Amino acid sequence: MSIFQHHAFRRFRTFAFSAPRRPRHPLLRIALGVVGIALLLALVVLGVFVGAAMLAGGMLWRLWAQRGKPAAGARRGSIDGDYHVVGKAQLPLAR
Structure with a gap:
């Protein structure tokens, strides 16, 4: 006899894997709904x-790791540089 044919296994299977049933009493249904919503909100x-x-x-x-180090704004200075204006790029005419 296979283990799957044993009456204890069949009873466990029907108990463990059956769908949960809603209670029939209307007040109990409302109470369980309120408990579910309260649990969700919590x-x-x-x-x-x-x-x-x-x-x-x-x-x-992050503040603890940065203690004793100078602030980033204190060591910033101005950057000098030269610049020139570049004209608009022109594509060669397509033939």
């Missing part, structure tokens, strides 16, 4: 706070 809010904390941590990390 996860969204938690995700926003975790993202903000990661951004703040990254900015603090």
Whole structure:
């Protein structure tokens, strides 16, 4: 006898892989819907706070890594150079 023909396997298969059923009682349906929406909103809010904390941590990390170094604007100076105006490029006439 194969393991797949055993009654315990068939009972497990029907229990584990069956589709979840909605409750029949209307108040229970509404309550579970409200719980689902509340869980979804809680996860969204938690995700926003975790993202903000990661951004703040990254900015603090960057500030900590740059401590003691001079600011980039302090060492900038003017750049001298010569320039000339280049005329508009002209293509040879197509024949």
